[in-house]
Amino acid sequence: MQQDTELKRLRWRAHHRGTYEADLLVGGFFDMHHGAWDSADRALFGALLEEQDADILTWANGTAEAPERYHGPMLVALQKLDYIPIRR
Known part of the structure; x- marks a missing residue:
């Protein structure tokens, strides 16, 4: 139950x-990836949510270097940008 609440x-x-834009990027990322997260991943994503939207956007599109604490599989997945819905 605690996991559901979290x-x-x-x-x-x-x-x-x-x-x-941030809602699409961060929300879309959550929607695509949260099902595979363990407690450490949820904690890392929670920490990411404390960052400024402008910083997250630049880390995702590769125009700025993310802090070392975010380096790893989550950042790699964030940088793929394949989770953002495109309206046609």
């Missing part, structure tokens, strides 16, 4: 960033 909180925070 995932609901992370989902809400991921989809309510403050800008439409």
Whole structure:
């Protein structure tokens, strides 16, 4: 039950960033990847949510170097940008 509550909180925070672009990027990333996360991944994503949207966007598109604490599989997945819905 605690995991469900934590995932609901992370989902809400991921989809309510403050800008439409950040909502798409961070929320879309959560939607695609959260099912495979363990507690350490959830904690890392929670820490990522504390960062500024502009920083997350630049780390995702590779125009700025992410802090070392985020280096690893989650950052690699974030940089693929294959989770952002494209409206046609």
